[in-house]
Amino acid sequence: MFYELISSMAILVRSKLICCALVITILSIIIATGQSLELLGMLRPLPSVLGVLSLGGMALLWRDISSKVKGENRTLSSLLSQYFAVKVVGWLGKRQRGKLEADTLNIRQVQEETLLKRLRKNADTCYGKQYDFSSIKDCEAFRTRHPVTTYEHYRELVTRVAAGEEKVLIAEKPLILAMTSGTSGASAMLLSTKDTNTEFFLQGVAVCLDAMRRVFPASDSLQRTTKLFYSPTFRQSEAGIPIGPNSSTPASSRHMLNLYTTPAPAFQVPSERDTLYLHLLFALKDPSVGTLESNFASTVFYAFSALQERWQELVEDIKLGRVSPALALEPGVRASLEGQMKPDPERATQLLTHFQQGFVGIARRLWPQLNLVLAVDSGSNQIYGEMLRERYCQGIPFYSPFYAATEGLIGVNLWPEEERRRYLLCPRSMFCEFLPEASLDQETPEKHTLLMEEVQEGHSYELVVTNASGLFRYRMGDVVKVVGFHNQCPVVEFQYRRGQMLSVRGEKVSEVMFLGALKRAISQWPGAQLVDYCCAESAIMGESCGGSDPHYQVFLELKGVRNLTEEQRYKLDQCVQEDSAVYKSFRFKGSIGPMRVQMVAEGAFKELRKQMMAFSNTSANTFKMHRVLRRKEYADFLLGKTI
Known part of the structure; x- marks a missing residue:
């Protein structure tokens, strides 16, 4: 998430060091070839002075680097790359944080500047000419002229871009055609541009690194990171534009892979299961890991689940200095990986002792110098973050840095120390409008949107964005709650995706509401621990739904209990009634039938995840579990896993 985006900065720093060396070399040449005794006399003291300064500077530099190094087997080049990249981005982070603070003092002007910048850049496109972007001078003119849109508005235009037509939506050729995760419906294909990536780095990565170091100063040390990510499969459009996920990948991180525990050859392995094994193997070899990082907390949770299943095999590999023969690896890849292994019975004995003590708090025992888990744990990832903190990662701080989507950067978390995940909207990333929750189903939503300075604390809104990659007044489907302001800028909490709302009679039970009710119900089931869950509306299930009245089908994977009584199952229905007066009314009238709560076998959601992907x-880098199933085959799959 972070280091691949600062790789270019590291390269820049190294080039500047080369320039400095070149200057010194030129001075030396001048000294060596001085044409007059006078010039030579003037320059003769310089080598001594430069030598003393260089040696002194190098000594100070090395002392600073040495004080931050933790662990062994680091090459000088990797240490220098990390050190200078961190220094440069640290400086950049302070600078960008200052800009952000200034922007939050004048939200209306900053938002209008952001909008007009987008319109001017794309005024000469087919789309820009259609809406006469060149004549728009302010926000109100734009909002009057341009409708609120959904993906269907862009589908045919994106198809033209994919076929190679230029200047359709945006002035430049997109870097990739980015596929959304499809949690609330079919995946959409969006454009991703250089501007999108630049904004994500400057307004997101740099600012969050600054916030992280202020709160977690130990994260500034020169330790390796275990980054859990995978090489996605890209395909090509008719015009040769890559189609795939818009997220950090091993390929985009190639300049910085030496800062991660996983060696580069591991990312040539096509199997996610085998790549995860290699992530775990090389992380376990290094007791000085400083950060566990992934896009989402779910990926970290799945990694610890795999560790719990395969720890004996991993310990044996470390003891013998090999890579498990059970992994399906190309001979060249296996040879490269095994070349980085050597028998380490001492570390294997340490690991064996840690695992035999159980898996509660295992992360701290495996990596005593672990500073941070860096992953988004809000929204649909909330339950995974909670399970990690309660079990595997007890005592380890978590930082959920961004609120972002395929559409681009939305907000940054400036309060890493808080358990509550709230995000300051980034006023120069997107032009944002807000559709009040009460107006979500209005036929003319453009009449109801508000601007940043018009929203109210405590109210919920759907985000409507104009971004850097060809979306204009676009309904994202994300509903957020304004929980405060930082100067004039709204601070929000993610609530739910519109497509992930339960509604069989128009009652509209959101993801956040249902999860709150579910957690209260589980707290009243002795010994029960939630592993995963999802729901389906009875209408998609046909004859398999098991009841005539519309109702919710709820699938739960639990630990600590083998079965639930009918009374316990009904407790969930009661908890939802307590939170939703409309649902309670329909239940009282009999218009909605009682929930059918089904327990599924261990591992059912892991298998469902594979099917969905x-x-x-x-x-795997961008997958988010669907909390409301919209496809019958997914619901039928879980029905087949009920116990």
Whole structure:
């Protein structure tokens, strides 16, 4: 998430060091070839002075580097790359944080500047000419002229871009055609541009690194990171534009892979299961890991689940200095990986002791110098973050840095120390409008949108964005709650995706509401621990739904209990009634039938995840579990796993 985006900065720093060396070399040449005794006399003291300064500077530099190094087997080049990249981005982070603070003092002007910048850049496109972007001078003119849109508005235009037509939506050729994760419907294909990536780095990565170091100063040390990510499969459009997920990948991180525990050859392995094994193997070899990082907390949770299943095999590999023969690896890849292994019975004995003590708090025992888990744990990833903190990662701080989507950067978390995940909207990333929750189903939503300075604390809104990559007044489907302001800028909490709302009679039970009710119900089931869950509306299930009245089908994977009584199952229905007066009213009238709560076998959701990724071509880096199933085959799959 972070280091691949600062790789270019590291390269820049190294080039500047080369320039400095070149200057010194030129001075030396001048000294060596001085044409007059006078010039030579003037320059003769310089080598001594430069030598003393260089040696002194190098000594100070090395002392600073040495004080930050933790762990062994680091090459000088990797240490220098990390050190200078961190220094440069640290400086950049302070600078960008200052800009952000200034922007939050004048939100209306900054938002209008952001909008007009987008319109001017794309005024000469087919789309820009259609809406006469060149004549728009302010926000109100834009909002009057341009409708609120959904993906259907862009589908045919994106198809033209994919076929190679230029200047359709945006002035430049997109870097990739980015596929959304499809959690609330079919995956959409959006454009991703250089501007999108630049904004994400400057307004997101740099600012969040600054916030992280202020709160977690130990994260500034020169330790390796275990980055859990995978090489996605890209395909090509007719015009040769890559189609795939718009997220950090091993390929985009190639300049910085030496800062991660996983060696580069591991990312040539096509199997996610085998790549995860290699992530774990090389992380376990290094007791000085400083950060566990992934896009989402779910990926970290799945990694610890795999560790719990395969720890004996991993310990044996470390003891013998090999890579498990059970992994299906190309001979060249296996040879490269095994070349980085050597027998380490001492570390294997340490690991064996840690695992035999159980998996509660295992992360801290495996990596005593672990500073941070860096992953988004809000929204649909909330339950995974909670399970990690309660079990595997007890005592380890978590930082959920961004609120972002395929559409681009939305907000940054400036309060890493808080458990509550709230995000300051980034006023120069997108032009934002807000559709009040009460107006979500209005036929003319453009009449109801508000601007940043018009929203109210405590109210919920759907985000409507104009971004850097060809979306204009676009309904994202994300509903957020304004929980405060930082100067004039709204601070929000993610609430739910519109497509992930339960509604069989118009009652509209959101993801956040249902999860709150579910957690209260589980707290009243002795010994029960939630592993995963999802729901389906009875209408999609046909004859398999088991009841005539419309109702919710709820699938739960639990630990600590083998079964639930009918009374316990009904407790969930009661908890939802307590939170939703409309649902309670329909239940009282009999218009909605009682929930059918089904327990599924261990591992059912892991298998469902594989099916969902295969169907939607979603990468493991971007997958988010669907909390409301919209496809009958997914619901039928879980019905087949009930116990």
